[in-house]
Amino acid sequence: MTLDRRLNAFRPDLADEALRGQVEAERFIAGKAARITMPVAALRPVPDSACGIDTELLLGETVRVFERKDGWAWVQADQDRYVGYLPEMQLGDPEEVTHRVCVPRTFLYPEPELRRPPVASLSMASRVRIVGEAETRGTRYVTLADGTALIASHCLPLGENLTDDYVTVAARFLETPYLWGGRSGFGIDCSALVQLALMMTGRSAPRDSDMQAAFGTGIAREELRRGDLVFWKGHVGIMEDGETLLHANGHTMTVARENFEAAVQRIGWLYSLPTGYRRI
Template identity: 25%
Template sequence: MEDIMWELEKEMQNEKQTYVDVSVMSVWAEPAQTRELDAPALSNPVQPWEWTESMTLDDKLWLVGNLDTQALYGMEVEVLEEEGEWVKVAVDGQPTPLHEEGYPGWVPKDQITESASFQRVQDNDIASITSPTASLFEGKALETESIEVSFNTRLPVISEQAEKVEVATPSDGNKWLDKEDVSVYEDIDDISTPSANDLVETAESFMGLPYLWAGVSGFGFDCSGFTHTVYKAHGITIPRDSSVQAQEGEKVERENLQVGDLVFFARNGGTGDVHHVGMYVGNGEMIHSPNSRSTVEKVVINESDYADSYHSASRYLP
């Protein structure tokens, strides 16, 4: 009997899920290759604004090739391997040909957690953050801030009141959110199909947000992290990277562009590898997160730096 119980306990341990335990977790190309100035992004808790606002342009450009993606508080990750205080994970919900379980890369071990209590409430209603960022509070009076979390963070609901929502966190107990910052769903599949204008309105809420290579959060986006996150917040999962986004979806000729379509740009005058994506907003314009020198902006495509590198377009709205 003891052998059977031991086997059952072992099986349950093997089935434990692993979750992101910081507001936004940066996923690196290699373990322990970060800089001293990256410390605010490597701790638990993280300090995302302190990190991004402290970087010079050259500091930001260094991230290209060194930082791969990010993951949000409470997201599930698959642990692939360990090396000292670092673990290689695959981020669930970020489709990529790089790994079948999700986008792979290295993170500090203390930024992830196994949580039986958090795992048990995964079938609860879900509170999805709809503001660019939002505060989690220690109590329902909404006076003492715990941490600031990003747009599209999704946490299980414990209780719901008229103006506030109690949610579970991966390792820090239950917290409270102002209901103005969230939408609550019984299940992610219950998110209604957005209109093109819904997508544009969401994208516009980030106008002026500084670019961050590999970013997928309200603390900073790269070009494909921006389009991936805007669509995902509306219940549509598209690939993480622009080159793969360009390969999928319904192909659209340029003269048939509709609001909400994704437009892609490539090297060699638009004939080479795809390196950039924006969202078409009508009247020849797109909204995008362009590069480390810029912020989320709207531009007339034919008058922009991308005028001579148009490649293709994909439609992901049903």
């Protein structure tokens, strides 16, 4: 059996303790817990900032660290098990989080005052630890331990779902720029749109479209309805209704709505016809 390097941490010199007996390596370690301290952290297949990104991790998400070397950390994300490299400076000690951002994008202010220049921009699904509340001129804020503040309505308690309908969540990303490997409200790819939208409804999904192609139950094209997934080789879209496809795509370079039959013809002319249809 060949293990997927995206989901399993192994190299000839070092591997995850959980893979002992499945792979050969000079050393096996369990890894140490850490959390992402940057708004968005790019995860790469090699420790090289010039290399394209595989995916992104968001503020407050946790990882296991297998190695820290030359300013880079080799990690595995707890959320979806994705393995890769990111700058060591983007990691901090584990911290209990209480809330997550529930809007596509929001600002982190230096204090509960929207007139102050923001200190950061955060994406939907970012995780924070709220320690207090404040109100300024009728606007309610939640505050973090360092005194910074978020708009209260832009956050939900951890474990509370935004909605039961993940398609509604996905539609909130309309016109967000397409970004290969992107997984945030600042830039997102097709499979991350599926994953993040489901996450905000309390469901987990694999990260990449080829992994998602085995997710749920296979259906026929004639059965397509709202919430079903359509797959092409290297691409996935969400049916908003029986005739409309919602997807992050390189054609418009945004998250966009498109007539499904028109999308099939357009994509098929250059690439291929859909490879499968799944119901979650």
